[in-house]
Amino acid sequence: MLNIQNLQAGIEGRQILRGINLEIKAGEVHAIMGPNGSGKSTLASVLAGKQNYEVTSGSVEFLGKNLLALSPEARAAEGLFLAFQYPVEVPGLSTTNFIKTAVNEIRKYHGREPLDAVSFLKMMKQKMALVNIDQSLLSRPLNEGFSGGEKKRNEIFQMAMLEPKLAILDETDSGLDIDAIRIVSNGVNKLRTKDNAVLVVTHYQRLLDYIVPDFVHVLYNGRIVKSGTKELALELEERGYDFIRNEADVEQEA
Amino acid sequence: MSKDNYDHVETSMNEELSAIEKTVLSDYKYGFVSNIEADEAPKGLSEDTIRFISAKKHEPEWMLEWRLKAYRQWLRMEKDEPRWANLKYTAINYQDIIYYSAPKQKSKPKSLDEVDPELRLTFEKLGISLSEQKRLTGVAVDAVIDSVSIATSFKEQLSELGIIFCSMSEAIREHPELVKKYLSTVVPPTDNYFAALNSAVFSDGSFCFVPKGVRCPMELSTYFRINAENTGQFERTLIIAEAGSYVSYLEGCTAPMRDENQLHAAVVELIAMDNAEIKYSTVQNWYPGDKNGNGGIYNFVTKRGICQGLRSKISWTQVETGSAITWKYPSVILKGDHSVGEFYSVAVTNNHQQADTGTKMQHIGKNTKSRIVSKGISAGYSNNSYRGLVHVGRKAENARNFSQCDSLLLGDKCGAHTFPYIEVKNKSAVVEHEATTSKIGEDQIFYCNQRGIDTETAVALIVNGFAKEVMNQLPMEFAVEAQKLLAISLEGSVG
Numbered sequence: 105m106l107n108i109q110n111l112q113a114g115i116e117g118r119q120i121l122r123g124i125n126l127e128i129k130a131g132e133v134h135a136i137m138g139p140n141g142s143g144k145s146t147l148a149s150v151l152a153g154k155q156n157y158e159v160t161s162g163s164v165e166f167l168g169k170n171l172l173a174l175s176p177e178a179r180a181a182e183g184l185f186l187a188f189q190y191p192v193e194v195p196g197l198s199t200t201n202f203i204k205t206a207v208n209e210i211r212k213y214h215g216r217e218p219l220d221a222v223s224f225l226k227m228m229k230q231k232m233a234l235v236n237i238d239q240s241l242l243s244r245p246l247n248e249g250f251s252g253g254e255k256k257r258n259e260i261f262q263m264a265m266l267e268p269k270l271a272i273l274d275e276t277d278s279g280l281d282i283d284a285i286r287i288v289s290n291g292v293n294k295l296r297t298k299d300n301a302v303l304v305v306t307h308y309q310r311l312l313d314y315i316v317p318d319f320v321h322v323l324y325n326g327r328i329v330k331s332g333t334k335e336l337a338l339e340l341e342e343r344g345y346d347f348i349r350n351e352a353d354v355e356q357e358a
Numbered sequence: 359m360s361k362d363n364y365d366h367v368e369t370s371m372n373e374e375l376s377a378i379e380k381t382v383l384s385d386y387k388y389g390f391v392s393n394i395e396a397d398e399a400p401k402g403l404s405e406d407t408i409r410f411i412s413a414k415k416h417e418p419e420w421m422l423e424w425r426l427k428a429y430r431q432w433l434r435m436e437k438d439e440p441r442w443a444n445l446k447y448t449a450i451n452y453q454d455i456i457y458y459s460a461p462k463q464k465s466k467p468k469s470l471d472e473v474d475p476e477l478r479l480t481f482e483k484l485g486i487s488l489s490e491q492k493r494l495t496g497v498a499v500d501a502v503i504d505s506v507s508i509a510t511s512f513k514e515q516l517s518e519l520g521i522i523f524c525s526m527s528e529a530i531r532e533h534p535e536l537v538k539k540y541l542s543t544v545v546p547p548t549d550n551y552f553a554a555l556n557s558a559v560f561s562d563g564s565f566c567f568v569p570k571g572v573r574c575p576m577e578l579s580t581y582f583r584i585n586a587e588n589t590g591q592f593e594r595t596l597i598i599a600e601a602g603s604y605v606s607y608l609e610g611c612t613a614p615m616r617d618e619n620q621l622h623a624a625v626v627e628l629i630a631m632d633n634a635e636i637k638y639s640t641v642q643n644w645y646p647g648d649k650n651g652n653g654g655i656y657n658f659v660t661k662r663g664i665c666q667g668l669r670s671k672i673s674w675t676q677v678e679t680g681s682a683i684t685w686k687y688p689s690v691i692l693k694g695d696h697s698v699g700e701f702y703s704v705a706v707t708n709n710h711q712q713a714d715t716g717t718k719m720q721h722i723g724k725n726t727k728s729r730i731v732s733k734g735i736s737a738g739y740s741n742n743s744y745r746g747l748v749h750v751g752r753k754a755e756n757a758r759n760f761s762q763c764d765s766l767l768l769g770d771k772c773g774a775h776t777f778p779y780i781e782v783k784n785k786s787a788v789v790e791h792e793a794t795t796s797k798i799g800e801d802q803i804f805y806c807n808q809r810g811i812d813t814e815t816a817v818a819l820i821v822n823g824f825a826k827e828v829m830n831q832l833p834m835e836f837a838v839e840a841q842k843l844l845a846i847s848l849e850g851s852v853g
Contacts, residue, residue, distance in 0.1 A: 176807035192805040196823030206809035
């Protein structure tokens with residue numbers, strides 16, 4: 105589904121990603137962990153096509169297409185979803201209206217008619233139950249005055265509505281208490297199928313208790329320095345990132 | 359987002375265009391010229407011009423005298439042309455303007471079907487059909503091209519209720535007693551330079567009288583269009599709501615693209631008696647000039663209503679997207695005890711447009727209330743100013759005002775300014791003012807992009823969200839149209 109080859113990228117002339125290689129297949133859950141500043145969020149931003157990030161080398165193939173040649177909205181329409189670490193507020197724009205526009209813009213991209221109001225509401229009702237979100241939240245302006253937990257839940261609801269092929273969860277656990285983490289993870293797990301994939305970007309292991317990864321990768325200094333199964337996450341939790349730092353630095357010197 | 363009482367944001371003008379700005383630098387969609395033969399006055403302004411206009415309109419002697427008096431007044435006000443607004447423009451040459459231009463019609467049409475097909479086509483291009491189909495939407499339309507009112511639909515239905523809705527010219531001929539009684543009682547010719555000019559040369563406009571206890575069953579609407587070259591349009595509108603009545607009125611405006619600047623100086627007067635309510639909505643889309651700031655309408659307008667009676671209410675809603683220059687302060691004099699004044703405004707400026715707009719709320723009666731919600735949106739190299747006065751008189755016990763002035767900036771070459779003036783002479787008054795300035799962020803656009811929404815649509819969503827509180831005040835029939843207009847005013851090629 106997603107094939108990243110030697111991806112190098114940075115911002116404002118500063119290189120952050122120094123050659124990422126990663127392959128994600130349908131049905132898989134991958135986790136990327138790493139200390140602050142290792143490039144985790146940069147990777148998520150580069151994949152989603154955020155402005156100001158510059159790819160200097162490498163390639164990214166997504167469902168057979170050259171992802172880097174697509175606009176951010178085309179990437180979304182092709183099935184790439186980013187759950188934001190800091191969901192953005194848009195005062196006055198109702199959450200429902202925003203999601204309806206998104207759903208219909210993506211349908212338009214695929215040459216399909218927009219959903220009529222009745223079908224849309226039906227779909228919303230169904231997905232609301234799935235991710236346990238309240239109607240009242242959806243009639244409020246997009247993310248405005250939402251609590252941290254509400255914002256993240258809204259991200260997962262949007263994911264449910266847009267039915268992406270690949271969902272990237274960028275630090276979705278940050279700022280959430282354990283109950284909120286459980287609710288959000290539950291939503292993500294319910295949305296998993298054999299045809300889609302999830303890339304979890306996180307600093308802490310605790311989210312991975314709920315969204316259990318098939319593979320764990322450790323990002324350090326812009327490179328994946330270690331890959332393994334979910335046990336690697338537990339090891340990191342126990343030993344901290346220092347042992348990765350030491351190993352990586354030793355390797356680099358050699 | 360900053361939040362304080364006096365916002366003053368200025369930005370530099372020499373950096374490269376960002377993606378957002380490319381999106382908002384747009385073209386005017388109403389810039390066609392209709393090939394309609396016009397009957398015009400010679401260029402320039404003199405007593406002869408005024409006699410010409412008055413004669414063309416078969417006005418009674420008293421009206422001509424009234425105009426001439428206003429003209430002489432205007433001449434004496436030469437030094438009073440307002441310079442205090444935050445606007446920059448080349449001086450207007452008042453002798454270079456045609457003050458009267460009427461589409462030539464073979465004879466006065468008896469029904470809508472007899473209106474010149476070319477004129478009908480113009481209206482269809484504007485998206486307003488004069489045909490009886492309008493019955494379905496429940497909107498009565500009075501259409502004014504250049505200087506003359508063309509046709510008024512639904513007149514009969516309204517007259518059954520005793521409502522008079524016609525052009526100002528017709529009102530002067532048919533209802534002189536009402537015109538004499540109310541004209542210029544709210545905006546006297548001496549009020550300001552442009553009001554004096556308008557009083558001298560006003561060509562047409564709408565007149566509406568709603569009798570005691572009648573609730574007008576449909577939206578009344580006027581469509582103004584400047585078509586002929588070098589003309590100014592000076593419409594004059596007067597609405598009177600007798601005790602216990604209600605009327606909702608909407609005006610729309612467009613103009614063709616011209617390289618020269620055209621002048622528009624209107625006067626609107628509203629009078630609300632005991633328990634009466636007038637809701638006045640404007641969707642102003644005069645030609646704003648091209649991307650380099652050439653051409654466009656100079657829009658100098660005096661709009662004022664008086665809440666004459668007890669518990670009366672006047673509400674102004676405006677969506678201002680057009681004009682090169684906008685100078686406009688729809689105001690309410692709160693004379694009746696317990697009367698209410700409201701001002702809801704969205705002003706969009708793009709490219710090199712300039713707007714200095716706001717309101718005056720004058721609290722005179724006891725327990726009077728006013729509410730001001732102003733949303734300014736600036737893009738391109740434009741400048742957008744809110745200027746408002748809240749005045750509480752000595753005898754205005756328990757006056758209340760709430761003002762909310764928000765500015766949204768698209769890009770970093772435009773400006774947003776807020777000039778709130780507050781004068782309180784009664785200690786029981788409560789006056790609140792809130793102001794915010796924010797920028798459409800790259801992060802908001804990216805968030806929308808990431809959900810599959812392109813930048814143009816994203817800007818429209820964000821802007822409409824920002825303006826929602828005001829848009830909600832528009833009559834349903836026009837809210838959708840106005841939303842589209844906001845998007846069109848800000849759209850362009852995506853960079």
